[in-house]
Amino acid sequence: DAKTTQPPSMDCAEGRAANLPCNHSTISGNEYVYWYRQIHSQGPQYIIHGLKNNETNEMASLIITEDRKSSTLILPHATLRDTAVYYCIVSHHQGGSEKLVFGKGTKLTVNP
Amino acid sequence: NAGVTQTPKFRILKIGQSMTLQCTQDMNHNYMYWYRQDPGMGLKLIYYSVGAGITDKGEVPNGYNVSRSTTEDFPLRLELAAPSQTSVYFCASSKPPTGWNTEAFFGQGTRLTVV
Numbered sequence: 373d374a375k376t377t378q379p380p381s382m383d384c385a386e387g388r389a390a391n392l393p394c395n396h397s398t399i400s401g402n403e404y405v406y407w408y409r410q411i412h413s414q415g416p417q418y419i420i421h422g423l424k425n426n427e428t429n430e431m432a433s434l435i436i437t438e439d440r441k442s443s444t445l446i447l448p449h450a451t452l453r454d455t456a457v458y459y460c461i462v463s464h465h466q467g468g469s470e471k472l473v474f475g476k477g478t479k480l481t482v483n484p
Numbered sequence: 485n486a487g488v489t490q491t492p493k494f495r496i497l498k499i500g501q502s503m504t505l506q507c508t509q510d511m512n513h514n515y516m517y518w519y520r521q522d523p524g525m526g527l528k529l530i531y532y533s534v535g536a537g538i539t540d541k542g543e544v545p546n547g548y549n550v551s552r553s554t555t556e557d558f559p560l561r562l563e564l565a566a567p568s569q570t571s572v573y574f575c576a577s578s579k580p581p582t583g584w585n586t587e588a589f590f591g592q593g594t595r596l597t598v599v
Contacts (some may be wrong), residue, residue: 408588415574415590416527417489459526471542472517472576472588474526 375399375458381479383430384454390447392478394460397441404463405436406472407445409456416459418444450482486510490575490591497565497598505560507575507596515578516558517542517588518550520571527574534580563596568588572596 377395380408384390396405420427420434422443427434433446447454459477491506509516514535519527519542529542532537533552547569549561558577562569572595 384562411571413593414586415576417590421587466523471529471532472527473529473543474519476524476526 373478375462375473377473378458378460378475380476380480381481383481383483384447384450386452386482386484388398390450390454390480390482392445392447392458392460392480393442394445395442396460396462399462405434405440405443406461406463407432407434408459408461408474409454410459410471410477411453411456419458450480452482454480455482456480465471488575488577488589488591490573490594492594493592494595495597497562497596499565499567499575499598500565501565502561503596505562505567505573505575507558507560507591508556509558509575509577509589510556511577511589512555513577513589514555514580515588516552517576517578518548518558518560519574519576520544520569521574521593522571530560530573562596567598570596570598 404421407419408416410416420432422434436443457477457479459474461472488509517532518530521527528544531550533539536555539550572593574593576588576590
C-alpha cells in the first residue's frame with residue numbers, strides 16, 4: 373500500500389501558484405519524498421525529490437516539514453499544461469531495493 | 485537519446501493468448517520496472533530488476549513473467565491472457581539509488597485489451 377495521503381483533486385487558476393499537499397506520517401529516516409506527474413495517460417514524469425531540506429528546480433519547489441511527516445509541492449506559476457495527476461511517493465534507498473509505490477495521486481486542474 | 489521505448493503501443497488479445505511486451509532503454513540503467521495502471525488508479529508494480537540476470541516480484545506479479553538477459557531489455561510475458569489483465573503497462577528505468585540521482589524514466593505505455 374502507498375505510504376502517502378493526497379487529496380483526490382484540486383483546482384488552480386492559471387498563473388497562480390499551485391500548492392499540492394502530501395501526508396507521509398509514517399516516513400522513516402532513510403526515506404526520500406518523490407513527486408511525479410502524469411499528463412493525460414502518458415508515462416509518469418519525474419518532478420523533484422528531497423530528504424529533509426527544501427528543494428527547488430526548474431519545474432517546482434518541494435517544502436518538507438521539519439518532522440518530515442508532510443510535504444508540499446509548489447508549482448509557482450501554473451499553466452494549462454500543468455493539468456495532470458501528481459503523485460507523492462516515499463521511497464528508501466536500501467540495499468539496492470528501491471521501488472516506487474504509487475497511490476492514486478492528486479488530479480490538478482489548471483483553469484484559464 | 486530515445487530513453488525508454490515500449491512496443492507495441494496498442495494490442496488486443498483474446499482470452500488465453502500469449503504475448504510479450506517489449507521494453508528497451510538506452511541510458512545504461514541497471515534498474516528496470518514494469519507497472520500496470522487500471523483506469524482511474526495509480527500504478528501498480530508488477531516486476532522489477534536491479535541488473536542483468538536479476539528479477540524480483542512487485543505488488544501484482546501473478547499472471548506475468550519477466551527476464552533480464554541484457555542491461556537494455558526487460559520484456560514482460562503474459563502466458564494466458566485474462567480480461568483482468570486489460571490495462572495500460574508502463575516500463576521504467578533508473579540508475580541504482582546511490583547518492584542523490586535516482587530519477588526514474590518511464591516509457592509511453594502499452595495499452596492492452598483482453599477480450
